[in-house]
Amino acid sequence: MARIHLIATGGTIASRAETQGGPVTAGLSAQSLLSGLHDPLDGIEVSAESFQAKGSYALDLATVFALCQRIETVLSAPEIDGVVVTHGTDTMEESAYLAYLLVGSDKPVVFTGAQRHAGVADTDGPRNIAEAIRAAACPAMTGMGAAIVFEGEIHSARHVTKFHASRVDTFRSPGFGKIGDVDEGQVYVARANATPRRIYRPERLDPAVELVLLGLGSRPSYLSWAVETGATGVVLAAFGRGNAPEGFAQAAAQARAQGCPVVVATRCPEGRTLPVYGNDSGGRSLEDAGVIFAGALPPVKARLLLAVLLGQGADLVRIAAAFAQEG
Numbered sequence: 001m002a003r004i005h006l007i008a009t010g011g012t013i014a015s016r017a018e019t020q021g022g023p024v025t026a027g028l029s030a031q032s033l034l035s036g037l038h039d040p041l042d043g044i045e046v047s048a049e050s051f052q053a054k055g056s057y058a059l060d061l062a063t064v065f066a067l068c069q070r071i072e073t074v075l076s077a078p079e080i081d082g083v084v085v086t087h088g089t090d091t092m093e094e095s096a097y098l099a100y101l102l103v104g105s106d107k108p109v110v111f112t113g114a115q116r117h118a119g120v121a122d123t124d125g126p127r128n129i130a131e132a133i134r135a136a137a138c139p140a141m142t143g144m145g146a147a148i149v150f151e152g153e154i155h156s157a158r159h160v161t162k163f164h165a166s167r168v169d170t171f172r173s174p175g176f177g178k179i180g181d182v183d184e185g186q187v188y189v190a191r192a193n194a195t196p197r198r199i200y201r202p203e204r205l206d207p208a209v210e211l212v213l214l215g216l217g218s219r220p221s222y223l224s225w226a227v228e229t230g231a232t233g234v235v236l237a238a239f240g241r242g243n244a245p246e247g248f249a250q251a252a253a254q255a256r257a258q259g260c261p262v263v264v265a266t267r268c269p270e271g272r273t274l275p276v277y278g279n280d281s282g283g284r285s286l287e288d289a290g291v292i293f294a295g296a297l298p299p300v301k302a303r304l305l306l307a308v309l310l311g312q313g314a315d316l317v318r319i320a321a322a323f324a325q326e327g
């Protein structure tokens with residue numbers, strides 16, 4: 001019989017509004033989440049612990065790094081077959097992606113949460129937890145890396161993103177799709193990831209990697225300002241194939257000269273970067289300025305990978321090699 005350990009971190013799934021229309025605040029323990037389950041789980045044994053009851057928008061990299069270490073420790077126990085993490089949906093894709101990068105065990109790690117809090121009659125929390133537990137207990141999830149189970153779908157942490165601010169079917173994997181389903185208690189895993197998972201072992205995550213979303217005519221001084229105020233790495237969420245407004249190539253070259261790597265990701269939800277365009281701050285001139293392209297890795301996840309790499313002391317060559325492997 002499978003044994004799953006649940007780690008609760010807060011978010012809407014662990015929240016209620018104390019008064020009608022009042023603020024929704026996190027605070028429910030792991031045990032109370034488990035006691036709200038309606039699904040009998042067909043004999044899967046579940047243990048639980050409360051890690052931190054906060055909205056996911058309030059978590060920081062050090063906390064999520066500690067969470068990943070805790071997941072690894074729990075999975076090292078031979079009697080545990082998988083872990084479920086309950087988490088707010090706002091940054092769930094980020095914590096799940098960090099677990100994907102940092103947790104070396106091949107046992108299943110499944111994140112889930114809710115869009116409707118525990119105080120409303122149609123909360124989606126209990127169903128999502130039950131389905132996450134079933135997925136974590138499924139041998140076909142072995143070796144897939146961290147995943148998100150939500151509203152009956154299974155998504156790889158490598159590809160998934162929160163797509164809708166409030167709907168219960170919020171998670172999608174643009175350009176890739178779900179990897180499976182949980183349907184009437186049955187878990188179906190249809191496919192693996194396209195790129196092999198690589199495990200990183202940093203001693204910490206670099207907390208000073210910034211993400212700059214570019215808009216039409218954005219000012220390059222914003223990149224320079226980030227470096228001047230202590231950014232140790234910057235990810236530009238750039239246009240299309242990885243192009244930026246005029247002046248960014250020069251600012252990127254300066255950043256690099258000051259020891260701050262600049263990674264260029266695309267702000268498009270699908271597709272990958274490729275240095276094609278010349279002229280001031282087209283992809284080719286950014287490449288000449290020494291930026292590193294993120295390929296198909298979305299900006300938010302490129303920032304996390306850079307925080308991992310800088311946290312393990314990687315130099316520019318190793319950072320470029322790691323992003324090149326992302327495809």
Ligand SMILES: NC(=O)C[C@H](N)C(=O)O
Pocket residue numbers: 010011012013054055056057087088089090091113114115116
């Ligand atoms: N649905 C949610 O969980 C959103 C919440 N604001 C959080 O991420 O903590």
